[in-house]
Amino acid sequence: xxSLKTHYVFYYPFNYRQYDFVKLQQILKRNKFYHFTIDEEExxxxxxxxxxxxxxxxxxxxxxxxxxxxxxxxxISIRNFNRYSKKILCDGKMKTAFDEIPFTLLSADIxxxxxxxxxLAVRIQLADDVDLNAALSFGHFFRVLQPKIDxxxxxxxxxxxFVFYNTDELILKKIAPFLEQxxxxxxxxxxxxxxxxxxxxxxxxxSAFFHLEEGAEIDEHLLxxxxxxxxxxxxxxxxxxxxxxxxxxxxxxxHCYERWAPKFHIITTLQGHIxxxxxxxxxxxxxxxxxxxxxxxxxxIHYFYKLMLLKLVFEHSELKFxxxxxxxxxxxEQITKFASRYYFSEVSARxxxxxxxxYFRKAFRIDGLYRETKETLExxxxxxxxxxxxxxxxxxxxxxxxxxxxxxxxxNLVIEMLAxxxxxxxxFSFTFFEWIxxxxxxxxxxxxxxxxxxxxxxxxxxxxxxxxxxxxx
Numbered sequence: 001x002x003s004l005k006t007h008y009v010f011y012y013p014f015n016y017r018q019y020d021f022v023k024l025q026q027i028l029k030r031n032k033f034y035h036f037t038i039d040e041e042e043x044x045x046x047x048x049x050x051x052x053x054x055x056x057x058x059x060x061x062x063x064x065x066x067x068x069x070x071x072x073x074x075x076i077s078i079r080n081f082n083r084y085s086k087k088i089l090c091d092g093k094m095k096t097a098f099d100e101i102p103f104t105l106l107s108a109d110i111x112x113x114x115x116x117x118x119x120l121a122v123r124i125q126l127a128d129d130v131d132l133n134a135a136l137s138f139g140h141f142f143r144v145l146q147p148k149i150d151x152x153x154x155x156x157x158x159x160x161x162f163v164f165y166n167t168d169e170l171i172l173k174k175i176a177p178f179l180e181q182x183x184x185x186x187x188x189x190x191x192x193x194x195x196x197x198x199x200x201x202x203x204x205x206x207s208a209f210f211h212l213e214e215g216a217e218i219d220e221h222l223l224x225x226x227x228x229x230x231x232x233x234x235x236x237x238x239x240x241x242x243x244x245x246x247x248x249x250x251x252x253x254x255h256c257y258e259r260w261a262p263k264f265h266i267i268t269t270l271q272g273h274i275x276x277x278x279x280x281x282x283x284x285x286x287x288x289x290x291x292x293x294x295x296x297x298x299x300x301i302h303y304f305y306k307l308m309l310l311k312l313v314f315e316h317s318e319l320k321f322x323x324x325x326x327x328x329x330x331x332x333e334q335i336t337k338f339a340s341r342y343y344f345s346e347v348s349a350r351x352x353x354x355x356x357x358x359y360f361r362k363a364f365r366i367d368g369l370y371r372e373t374k375e376t377l378e379x380x381x382x383x384x385x386x387x388x389x390x391x392x393x394x395x396x397x398x399x400x401x402x403x404x405x406x407x408x409x410x411x412n413l414v415i416e417m418l419a420x421x422x423x424x425x426x427x428f429s430f431t432f433f434e435w436i437x438x439x440x441x442x443x444x445x446x447x448x449x450x451x452x453x454x455x456x457x458x459x460x461x462x463x464x465x466x467x468x469x470x471x472x473x
Contacts, residue, residue, distance in 0.1 A: 137231025
C-alpha cells in the first residue's frame with residue numbers, strides 16, 4: 001500500500017528566556033522568519049506546498065474569541081502566541097536500511113508562547129506515491145533527536161549537501177542555528193540536566209497526513225501502526241508493536257476519532273496526531289487544508305498546555321525545600337496566571353473541535369497533570385507557611401521574655417540613670433538586679449538589630465534572586 005500524499009509536521013519544544021524576547025524577535029527577522037498574520041494570504045500559501053490553499057479565515061470561526069485573541073492576534077506580545085514563519089523549500093533524502101525516502105522541507109515556524117515556552121514546527125512533504133511502510137519509518141526516525149537505542153539507529157539524512165545522523169543537528173545547525181543561545185540554562189540547578197529537561201524521551205511530537213488510494217481499506221492494524229509510527233522491522237517487513245488483537249482493538253477505540261469513517265480517520269496518541277484518508281482527490285484537499293490550519297492550532301494549544309505543566313512539575317521538583325519559598329510563590333503565581341488566561345476546558349466553538357480536544361487532553365494527560373501540579377504547589381506553600389509561622393512564634397516568645405524582664409527591671413532601674421549625665425565608672429557600682437537589667441537591655445537591643453539586619457539581607461537576596469531568575473527566563 002502506498003501513500004499518494006504524505007505531509008509531516010514535527011514539533012520541537014524548547015524553553016526560551018523571556019528576558020530576551022525583543023532580541024529574539026530581531027534575530028528571527030534577520031533570519032527571514034516573518035511574523036505570521038492571517039491577512040497576508042499570499043505569503044501564507046507558500047508555506048504548505050503546491051496546490052494547497054489554506055483558509056486561515058476559517059480559523060476565526062473555529063476557536064472561541066477568548067482563545068482566538070491569544071492564538072491569532074496580530075499584535076506581538078509576550079502574553080500571546082507569536083508565530084514566526086519561514087519558507088524554505090529545500091530537498092533532502094533519508095536513507096535507512098531498506099528505503100531511500102526523498103522529501104522536501106517546505107517551511108518552519110517558531111512559535112513563541114507565553115511563559116517562555118517555544119515550539120519549533122518543521123513541515124515536510126515526502127515524495128508522491130511513497131510506500132506507506134517507508135513513510136511511517138520516516139516519521140519514526142526523524143522524530144528522534146539523538147538516537148541511542150537500536151530501534152532508533154540506522155537513519156542517514158542528506159540535506160542541503162550535508163549529511164546528518166541525528167535530527168538535533170539538522171534543526172540546530174541548518175534550520176534555526178541561532179536558537180540555542182536563547183535556551184534557558186538549567187545547569188545551575190543540576191550539572192547533568194539537559195537543555196530541555198521536560199522534553200520526553202528527546203523525541204519530537206508528530207502530526208502527519210497520509211492520503212491513500214481512493215477506497216483503500218483503513219483497518220485497525222493500520223490505524224494502530226500509524227498512531228505508533230510503526231514502519232519496518234529489522235527484516236524490512238511491516239512492523240507492529242503489539243501482537244495482542246484485543247489490545248489493538250481497544251487502543252484504536254480509545255484513541256481514534258471516527259466522525260468521517262470509513263474513509264477518513266484521525267488517531268491521537270503520545271507519539272503523534274495522525275490523519276489517514278482514502279477519499280477522492282477533491283475531498284483530500286479539504287482535509288489537507290484543515291490539517292495545516294485548524295488541526296495545527298488545536299495541537300499547538302494542547303501541546304503548550306502539556307509543556308507548561310511539565311515545566312512547572314520539573315521546576316517544583318528541583319526546589320530546595322527549606323530555602324526556595326520565593327520560587328514556590330512564583331510557581332503558584334505562574335500556575336494561577338496560566339489557569340486564568342490560557343487553560344480552558346474548551347477552546348473550539350465547533351463540535352468537531354471540542355471532540356478532538358478531548359483526545360488531546362486524554363493522550364497528554366492534561367487534566368491530571370494540572371490537578372496534580374496545582375495541589376502539590378499549594379500543599380508545598382502551606383507547609384512552608386506553617387514552618388514560617390512556627391519560627392515566628394518562637395521568635396515572638398523569646399522577644400516577649402526579653403520585653404517583660406527588661407521592662408520590669410530596665411525601666412525602673414537603668415533607664416533613669418541613662419537619661420542623666422552618665423559616667424561609665426558608675427556601672428561598677430550597680431547592684432545585682434541592675435546588672436541583670438543592663439545585660440537584658442543590651443542583649444535585647446542587639447537581638448533587635450540582628451533581626452533587622454537579617455530581614456534586610458533576606459530581602460536583598462530575594463530581590464536579586466528574582467531579578468536573576470527573570471533574566472534567565
